[in-house]
Amino acid sequence: MAIEVSDLRKSYGAVEALRGLSFDVRRGEVFGLLGPNGAGKTTTVEILEGYRARSGGSVRVLGQDPAVRDRRQQERVGIVLQSCGFHSHITVREAVGHMAKAYPRPRDVGETIALVGLEDKAEERSGRLSGGQRRRLDLALALVGDPELVFLDEPTTGFDPAARRAAWTVVGALRDLGKTVLLTTHYLDEAQALADRVAIIKDGAMVAEGPPAELSPTSAGYLVSYVSDGRRVEHRTDDPTDLLHRLTGDALARGDRLQGLEVARPTLEDVYLELTAEDEQ
């Protein structure tokens, strides 16, 4: 395991931000942490990074407790913080080059800048980058040390669609290299595209965990639809096999065909919205 989290708790004064969270991330896996604003994602990630102290529970990152500062350990981990301030007067190349010096076997600086698509801005002062460009620089800073485990807290927030797809390619390349990635995101298509497994958390507790395609909602169900008399008829069901058998059986018995028949699986977004919905009682 790259990451082991067991009964993790964190209180900020009276606020219980994490209430006994448990999950594991295997080596070589891309793991997505999802949940609404304030769910506890950044708190979790920063405890794993060793930036915040936990109130309870146990945590292992690459076999060690991140609360114990260890230089060798830090060299094996790359980090993109949710918000990150750095010297705005130095250029992109200087920033990445400076970070590279902190690691024993860094990637090539120019190559890393190209990896995040900032070649054209390499000599620009970082304070003059746009929001999305600054975020790309954050990603470059996390990758330049060639870490085996990468934490990405909302790595693509503020990216334009092309840059977001480019970042997905970067994460895919990290996976192909056998690196472990823990990422948080509010883009469910991103989680669906990138993550081998996701955990959905709410109010500091786990509400669902598993491969994105296997998370099933409790009520949203499958959507079976077809066209009849020029309009689409929709049925929601948890058991599409049975429903399709009846619908197609009836149609065949009438000597009819179901036009435009479709079966839609619930998307990760459907599942997410249902699981994180506020109670409406």
Ligand SMILES: Nc1ncnc2c1ncn2[C@@H]1O[C@H](COP(=O)(O)OP(=O)(O)OP(=O)(O)O)[C@@H](O)[C@H]1O
């Ligand atoms: N330094 C802090 N002091 C006090 N409370 C905090 C602190 N940091 C976070 N919290 C609280 O802990 C809870 C979890 O915050 P956290 O930043 O982990 O959420 P998040 O899931 O990352 O949210 P977002 O999607 O908005 O980034 C929130 O209720 C937040 O107000």
Ligand SMILES: [Mg+2]
């Ligand atoms: Mg956060």
